Amino acid sequence: MTDTNPNREVATVAGGCFWCLQPIFQDLRGVEKVEVGYSGGHLANPSYEAVCTDTTGHAEAVQVTFDPQTIPLVDILRIFFSVHDPTTLNRQGADEGTQYRSAIFTHSTEQEKVAKQVIREIEEAGIWRRPIVTEVAPLTAFYRGEEYHQDYFRKNPTAGYCRAVVAPKVVKFRKQFSDRLKKA
Numbered sequence: 001m002t003d004t005n006p007n008r009e010v011a012t013v014a015g016g017c018f019w020c021l022q023p024i025f026q027d028l029r030g031v032e033k034v035e036v037g038y039s040g041g042h043l044a045n046p047s048y049e050a051v052c053t054d055t056t057g058h059a060e061a062v063q064v065t066f067d068p069q070t071i072p073l074v075d076i077l078r079i080f081f082s083v084h085d086p087t088t089l090n091r092q093g094a095d096e097g098t099q100y101r102s103a104i105f106t107h108s109t110e111q112e113k114v115a116k117q118v119i120r121e122i123e124e125a126g127i128w129r130r131p132i133v134t135e136v137a138p139l140t141a142f143y144r145g146e147e148y149h150q151d152y153f154r155k156n157p158t159a160g161y162c163r164a165v166v167a168p169k170v171v172k173f174r175k176q177f178s179d180r181l182k183k184a
Helices: 018-026 073-082 109-125 160-176
Strands: 009-015 031-039 059-066 102-106 135-138 142-144
Touching: 009 018, 009 073, 018 031, 018 059, 018 073, 018 160, 059 073, 059 102, 059 142, 073 109, 073 160, 102 109, 109 135
Parallel strands: 102 135
Antiparallel strands: 009 059, 009 102, 031 059, 031 142
């Protein structure tokens, strides 16, 4: 599942609603594509409605295609851990269910090593008061989400959830990582 271009890598992460993660990764210099979808479950080609039943095992995830020479995986994951709470099991804020769990779906043993290294680094730094519960598991499949979910924040910035939840996360991220953003 790695991009065929040898200068590109693909990472798949889940950390709550995929509408929150997509605009953050899209803003990063070195990131070329971010798609929302579903990973980590047992049902092939799940729909959003099926995932929301909390019975498919899937997490709302984003698949990030990036240039590791510009932004290495370790930095992608450090940013990932800074924009969601990796200590809450199956929830982010008011969003609750296994589809909102924190997870890194690895594409290789090297990605697994990097993910575990970043988790150790964060735990040793004492950033969170509670243990990190982020799942690290091999990617078995990524199912691209429905078209209306792709770029949802860009298409619907004034929608209630976008104004109340997504926009504040994006603003905080842009302020914290202003030196890592694509030039406008």
